[in-house]
Every structure is written in C-alpha cells, then in structure tokens.
Amino acid sequence: MNLEERVAVVVRSAVREAFGIELNGVHVERPGDAQHGDFATNVALANAKTFRRNPREVAREIANVAEGEAFVERVEVAGPGFINFWLSPEALWDELNGLLREGTRYGWREASGEPVLLEFVSANPTGPMHVGHGRQAAYGDSLSRILEAAGRKVSREYYFNDGGNQIRLLGESVAVRYAGIYGEEWPVSDPESLYQSEYTAEIAADLAEKVGRKYLDTDPAATLTEVAAFATDWCMADIKRTLSRTRVSFDRFFNEKSLYESGEVERTVERLRESGHTYEEEGALWLASSELGDDKDRVLVKRDGTYTYMAPDIAYHVDKCERGFGTSVDVLGADHAGYPPRMKAGLMALGIPEDFYDVEIVRLVKLIRGGEPVKVSRRAGNVVTLDELLDEVGEDVARYFYVRSSHKTETNFDLDLAIKQSDENPVFYVQYAHARIASIFRRAEADPETVIGATAAPLAPEERALALELLDFPRVVENAAARREVHPIPTYLETLATRFHQFYTVHRVLVEDDETRTRRLALCAATKTVLRSGLELLGVSAPEKM
C-alpha cells in the first residue's frame, strides 16, 4: 500500500467513526503547495450532499478523529473544507526504511491477474527501422517494464510478415542492384515502385559476396523468391540489431507465415463464415464489420482467392486469446489509426469479448534541426533511420526523448537540443543527480546498498520534500500502468532530481554529526535507488560518473 492509500484508509475510518458513513471513493492528493500539508483530501467538499452540513464543520470532525492516528502528526482544516495532513517522522522513516530494504524492487508489485500480450513495432522486414518505429519501440518496451513493475504479467511480441507484395518488391529492388553489380539488367514489372533507398544496394552487395553471380544464370522468376528471402532475413537481422542497441526486447517474434502453415488462417475464416457475419460479393468474401461497429464492410478473401492482411491478423489475435492472454494491447503507428474497428469487429464475430482487444496509437515524431522540420520522403528514400538518430544523439537521449511526452500527442524531437550534453538536456539532469549521489558515496567510502535508515528523526523541509517525493514512486508507477502512459515516469524523475538537488544545495551530507550523516546518507541512497529503477523502466542508463 502506498502512502496515499494509507491516508485514504485513515480518512475512510475517520468518516466511519464520526458519521457512521462508509465512503467508497476517497480522493487523496499531494498538494502542490507544501503549506497545504503532505497530503490533502476533499471528502468533506465532495460529499457535501451526503453529509448535508457545512463542509468545514464536517472536515473539522473528521480531522479530530484522524488526529488520533500515530501515522499522522498534524491535521488541519483549510479553505472551504479541505483536510490537510502532515505525516509523522516515524511514519516517513518507516516507509523510507522499507524502501531501502527493498532496493530497486521498491514500488514493484507481486505479479497477479491475467497476462497481457503487448504487441509493438511489428514492422515488416522491408528496410531499416525509421524514427517513427523508434518511438513505438521506446514506448512499447518502457510500457512493458512499467506494467511488470505494477504487477501485470506481460509478454512482448513482434508480429511480422516476410511474404507478400511488399516483400516481392523488396526482392526485385535488391535483384536489380545485384544484377547491376555485374553490369547486367534485371527484368522488373514496375520500375516505379521499387525501393530506392541505399540499403537495397548494401543487401545486394552482401548477396553478391555470398553467392557470386550464380543467380544471373538462373530463371529470374524462380530466383526472385530466394533473393527476397535473403533480403528479408537481412532486414530482420538489421532490425533486431537496432532493437538490441536500444535495449528493446521481445519474448517472441511471431511470423505471419506460421499461421498459414498451421491452417489457422483458413480455420479462422471458416469460423467467421459460420458465424454468419460474412457474405460473398463480386467473387470476394466480405466481413459484415459495419454491423459490428466499423465504418464499412471489409474484404477477407480477395477475388483472386488470397487473403487480405486482416484475415491472418484476426487469426493471430484468436491465437493470442487461445494462448490464455486476458488482454491484447497492440501498439500501432498513427498511420494505422483506422484499423482497430475492423479488427474488433472480426473478433466480436467470433465471440471474443470486446475488451480483449485494445490499441494504443503512437503519434508521429517530427525531427527538428536548426529550428526547421527535417524533410523526409519515403519515395525519395531519405527517411531518417533509427540507427542514424542513435548515432547522432545516443541511445539514452533517444529513448528518453521518445517517451518524455505522451505517445498520444504528436511531438517534436529537437535534434539540436538532444545532442547537447549540457544543462539544457533533461536526460542529463536526471542522470547527473544519480552520478552526484554516487560521488557522495565514493567520498564517504560507503555502499549505498547497505545504508541503514534512521528511526523517527525529524526532517528539515528539503529532506521532507525529498522523502515524500521518493515515497510517491509506487503510486506513479501504478498510475502510469493503469493509464498505459510512459511519460509520467520522466516527469516524476525530473521532479525527484529537482528535490534532490534542492536538498543537496541546502544540506551538507557528509557532516561530522553521526545521526545527521546517517539520516542524509539514507536519503541519498533512497534517491539513488529510485532514480535507478525509474531510469531502468525507461531503458536509460544510470551512470555512476559522467
């Protein structure tokens, strides 16, 4: 139970004792102004109708009862009827010592409930990851860490397709380059649609090195599949390399092809047919998705007998459900924002509960350099790859910037700011606080892991503010998990770093007085721990030195 919840319990029992009323929702918050206490509640105001009395009087009575709790030191009624609480030093140290004992496990909850399948990135292997994928990767990976910390069981999957039209185009693009190496031509159906980017030349060069010119003497149509396979393997390896570079991991890479091979696609379409939610028209099989909340009906099986993308994807989600996941959260790019309704319709047709399928849309990232947006055009092949971005700003900065703002909003990524290793950069601000503490412990010749806390020592205002911020961590994690937002973590870390720096400026840690020194070292150790676990949730390093 976090501090806020403990205060809520105190309030609820005080209300029960004073009025014999059982309140279910008690709103407790940390006031922005320290004058308003460590915690405050508006129960007297919010439930004015229930009490049918002057909110201030109600608040007074609740406060009188709550004052008896050892947990609180002081209670005050303020304004129109807010109740402000100051916690006792004993209570704060009790919590802080718990934090020190638990270390980086502090704020973590025991895993329980149905497992969640988090699917993200899922870019097809037709080229390197670009900066948009980077945001999805950073968001998805951080979210999975946050969900786990908050006690959800999470499995991460990357769904990809290495067959189909796009892959054929990739194969042709590479084949053309490959033939070009030997001064030969490669016949293509539509030269306009080929991938122009440089990586196709790289793949071709690797291919030539591996097989020589043997593909030039074989039948192009037959060879093309082999070239395409080589190219997709190459791209997938490239993507995995980039992912591991950004510390993004998956439990499973799920290939669409396996769904065809196992017959699950066919079986799923058959089940959809039996559900009565499909019909045939103009030689195609349609899903009557408009009856299930979608804008229009969608084709499942094309006139030529092949499946649309949706068919195997529905099969994939059915598979997720059958594997025992209670929820499937798909992280999609903004360009797929219109996709969820048809997916939901397909699953509902099969009787899968509506809330099984959930989606988080990650908005675009606009790169800014020199105050101007960086122009990208997929056609011209000058898309900025994630690797290029990482080369330029580094992995820590990239991951931090990606999740600093809500994934739901479009965001600007200022390269000039990101590249600066200075006070202007919030990543370094947080990391600096961590390094600074590490430095204190080096000087003290003490180990932050084994620091013990203090019992009931009174706290100076800056110490108290720091302590309260530290103890807010579990709530922040839980709140982020519940909302499936990552950005509350950077926001929190920056506030925590500020509280620490403020404390550090005013109070010297390594003083002669043993009691004071112990107390402050304990606060430092606790801060270091929380900074480290917070950064860990983001996949950002916590340096001992900078």
Place this chain on the structure above:
RNA sequence: GCGCUCGUAGCUCAGCCGGAUAGAGCGUCUGACUACGAAUCAGAAGGUCGCAGGUUCGAGUCCUGCCGAGCGCGCCA
C-alpha cells in the same frame, strides 16, 4: 465530407478521479562555487488553458457547437 487524436508561457511539454494562487525544463534577465560534482541552486519576467455556450459550491479537466492541426477512410500492409 465522415471517423480517430490533439490544441496549456516565445519553444518543448506536465497537470491523477472536477478542487486551494494553472506547473516544470529550455530560452531571456538577476544573483550564488576557499566544504560532499555549478551538467547545480535561488529569484524575476512570461498565460483570455483555441473560441463560444452549458453542467455545479467549484471546470485546463465533464457535455454541446464552432475554429485550427495531424492521421485514417484500398480486394495495400
């Protein structure tokens, strides 16, 4: 045109379940290093929370309309 998401300080963004005087960082201006890291701290200036209504003790937050931006609206994936 319809749908989804968004609109908060010069810029980038927070703002929980409707609460007290709307907050940070950057930028601008002014201060602070002969004790633990100045990649820091203290202070100042900077706001009709897109606009207009509504709900109520109370609205940046909820509802409606409008304006503006992005994305989507394929037998592509």
